[in-house]
Amino acid sequence: MFASHDGLCGIGELAERAGVSVKTVRFYSDNGLLPEASRSAGGHRRYGPDSLERLRLIRSLRTMDLPVSAVRRVLAEQDATGDAGRALEDAVAVRLRALGSHLTALRWREAALRSVQECPVAERPARLRLIGGVTAPxxxxxxxxxxxxxxxxxxxxxxxxxxxxxxxxxxxxxxxxxxxxxxxxxxxxxxxxxxxxxxxxxxxxxxxxxxxxxxxxxxxxxxxxxxxxxxxxxxxxxxxxxxxxxxxxxxxxxxxxxxxxxxxxxxxxxxxxxxxxxxxxxxxxxxxxxxxxxxxxxxxxxxxxxxxxxxxxxxxxxx
Structure with a gap:
């Protein structure tokens, strides 16, 4: 619960408590991930007591490099059922597959570079042309x-x-x-x-x-x-x-x-x-x-x- 008379807090306080920048909070709000409870008379954003926990969840999901679209699905399932388990499981699985593909690509690029490095100098241009035709992964x-x-x-x-x-x-x-x-x-x-x-x-x-x-x-x-x-x-x-x-x-x-x-x-x-x-x-x-x-x-x-x-x-x- 926030200390203000109405139980709400401003964007600066919320950002400070969550350990993120004001710009980050504004981004999540503008993208519909972090709803505002109201606006002050001066037009400043005000957030409810549940916003801090929601913002921390969003930050954790983004730290795992989940895209905004996946974060939105997780939050939507949590809002609808109180449990984001299935959506979170799917999002993590998709991200793991993407990371696996990325790691494989990096390993292939490393091995390709070693192949060029280890061959005789005179053969390097031809080898580079040959392996340059292979995608990674x-x-x-x-x-x-x-x-x-x-x-x-x-x-x-x-x-x-x-x-x-x-x-x-x-x-x-x-x-x-x-x-x-x-x-x-x-x-x-x-x-x-x-x-x-x-x-x-x-x-x-x-x-x-x-x-x-x-x-x-x-x-x-x-x-x-x-x-x-x-x-x-x-x-x-x-x-x-x-x-x-x-x-x-x-x-x-x-x-x-x-x-x-x-x-x-x-x-x-x-x-x-x-x-x-x-x-x-x-x-x-x-x-x-x-x-x-x-x-x-x-x-x-x-x-x-x-x-x-x-x-x-x-x-x-x-x-």
Whole structure:
């Protein structure tokens, strides 16, 4: 309670008690956050006994860097229900996400600067141009667009989503300079035609219907997973369950049988298809730590197994 005869106080006293400037109190009042109880005969603002506690709450919320719009929502819920819990929880969550994004951006900028600083002086201009194309925090949207253009048209959305989850690497929140460089390389790679060739899609996509595409990529995902298990055990490419699933994915999509002749033709076709090995190399570098199998390295493992098997198998007209 204020000591005045009417229980109200002026803007100067309120500001002094709250430890803020008069200008701050005026700002909050003008923005509707701190209502005035009345005006004096001379037109001076007068505030009620609840204003001090309200002003302290506003100051605390603003100290957490909450925007005025969020503070207004918190105060409105408190005025309506007597408890600002839900609105405050939402506002804090939004602010935490924003701060997390900001901190990630700062870490990426720091790692990018270290990448430039640590490379030979003669290479710095080129490296600066390369990493200058990466936003902070980095966006994977260009990588997703690249794969959407690569994948067959009219492919079912669920299959596209599943493939993108495997093919588009997640940038780390606290990267090393080498990871910033790898992501910058990926961004540069997907911004131009793969290998400088106009046709970048595998021939296996050309005749595939939407349903066949779904069958193909679902089968390939299973085959890549099986091959990945073999690769983690450091096993050389060999015929087995993974290769059978790999071949069956193509045979099912094309509506044909898995025969020795089909395998030989498939091996030749896949060997001649456009390759994006550099993409998978950079994706592995971005992942950091022990190299994990990627769809690209699993594909190479399976193709090596298919090629070796096809070359060893007798042709249909051989004795």
């Amino acid at each position: 980095p966006s994977t949207a260009p990588l997703a667009r690249f794969w959407r253009a690569w994948l067959p048209p009219r492919m079912p959305a669920r299959s596209v989503t599943a493939f993108l989850e495997a093919a588009v690497p997640r940038p780390p929140e606290d990267p090393e300079p080498s990871q910033v460089l790898a992501f910058a390389g990926l961004s540069a790679l997907v911004s131009r035609p793969c290998g400088g060739r106009e046709a970048t899609q595998p021939r296996a996509h050309e005749a595939a219907s939407p349903r066949a595409s779904a069958v193909l990529y679902a089968g390939l995902a299973q085959a890549y997973d099986l091959a990945g298990r073999e690769m983690r055990l450091n096993r050389e490419p060999y015929p087995g369950e993974a290769l059978d699933g790999f071949v069956d994915a193509y045979a099912s999509a094309l509506g044909t049988a898995d025969t020795p002749d089909f395998r030989r033709g498939l091996a030749r076709q896949l060997a001649a298809d456009p390759r994006i090995d550099r993409y998978w190399e950079l994706a592995a570098e971005l992942a950091g730590g022990p190299a994990e199998p990627t769809p690209g390295t699993a594909h190479d493992w399976l193709l090596a197994a298919l090629t070796a098997r096809s070359e060893a198998a007798p042709r249909a007209h051989d004795g």
